Amino acid sequence: MSRIPFEQLPADVRQAVVDKTGTVHEAQTVRGGMNSGIASVLETESGSVFVKGIPANHAQAGAQRREAAIAPHLPTSCPRLYWHLELDGWSLLGYEVVDGRHADYTPGSPDLPLVEAALTELQGVTAPPDIEIKDAMDRWAEYAPPGTSQYFGGDALLHTDFAPDNVLVAGERARIVDWAWPTRGAAWIDPGALALRLMEAGHSVESAVAFARRFPSWREAEPDALAAFGAATAALWKEIAEEAEALWKRGMALHAKALAHTLG
Ligand SMILES: Nc1ncnc2c1ncn2[C@@H]1O[C@H](COP(=O)(O)OP(=O)(O)OP(=O)(O)O)[C@@H](O)[C@H]1O
Numbered sequence: 231m232s233r234i235p236f237e238q239l240p241a242d243v244r245q246a247v248v249d250k251t252g253t254v255h256e257a258q259t260v261r262g263g264m265n266s267g268i269a270s271v272l273e274t275e276s277g278s279v280f281v282k283g284i285p286a287n288h289a290q291a292g293a294q295r296r297e298a299a300i301a302p303h304l305p306t307s308c309p310r311l312y313w314h315l316e317l318d319g320w321s322l323l324g325y326e327v328v329d330g331r332h333a334d335y336t337p338g339s340p341d342l343p344l345v346e347a348a349l350t351e352l353q354g355v356t357a358p359p360d361i362e363i364k365d366a367m368d369r370w371a372e373y374a375p376p377g378t379s380q381y382f383g384g385d386a387l388l389h390t391d392f393a394p395d396n397v398l399v400a401g402e403r404a405r406i407v408d409w410a411w412p413t414r415g416a417a418w419i420d421p422g423a424l425a426l427r428l429m430e431a432g433h434s435v436e437s438a439v440a441f442a443r444r445f446p447s448w449r450e451a452e453p454d455a456l457a458a459f460g461a462a463t464a465a466l467w468k469e470i471a472e473e474a475e476a477l478w479k480r481g482m483a484l485h486a487k488a489l490a491h492t493l494g
Pocket residue numbers: 260261262263264265266269271280282290293309325326327328329395396407408409410
């Protein structure tokens with residue numbers, strides 16, 4: 231959807247934000263991501279805040295609520311959620327600002343060890359049992375080879391969308407944002423999802439898999455589980471690429487096919 235500037239939100243919605251932050255001095259729309267109808271850094275009386283929001287009747291409104299629900303359970307590599315507002319047809323989240331840039335995943339990038347450190351921290355987090363999040367077995371069942379979906383099960387908290395837009399590098403730290411798809415499952419899934427994005431950024435499949443192997447969860451996973459992941463990822467991206475013609479989606483489908491071949 232197209233993104234509107236903060237000033238174009240309905241007056242009562244802006245007032246509700248002001249009630250949280252104090253006077254808004256300046257609002258700057260940010261680049262990156264797709265679904266958020268508004269994504270702005272606000273300079274306010276109480277400091278800066280990143281606000282992302284979508285119309286409450288938008289198909290992704292459920293994702294935004296999941297994002298709010300998981301926020302208190304996230305490790306320090308993720309920015310803090312300050313508040314969640316739902317009013318006058320809008321759902322807004324107010325976050326700690328990460329004053330950084332999108333991660334550079336290209337081979338040899340100095341960002342890669344920072345991304346590794348952020349994901350390592352996340353790998354130690356167990357999915358909270360008391361909130362409703364997706365289960366990896368359900369998410370991948372449709373795409374995984376018959377009889378393999380149990381491999382995806384586990385109790386780790388997974389992010390699953392490591393598009394470089396969703397990893398911000400600020401100083402010596404990478405921060406993971408955009409928790410629209412928090413998922414409970416096997417811990418090795420996130421290193422696998424990241425590996426595919428490294429390929430998109432120019433890594434060979436060998437280099438991407440070597441990066442995944444830095445994570446104990448990946449090294450300790452059963453080869454059959456990783457083969458099922460490769461096959462499921464290839465099937466998923468093939469479907470995405472066929473549904474909507476876009477060059478980057480076709481590229482992702484080709485990388486996923488190569489990953490499946492290597493893991494299979
Ligand atoms: N805490 C933050 N501080 C500064 N900038 C941020 C922060 N969180 C996200 N951003 C920037 O805003 C962009 C959009 O945010 P985000 O990725 O959370 O939403 P999205 O991708 O538009 O939404 P969705 O996941 O619903 O599609 C990010 O790509 C990033 O550049």
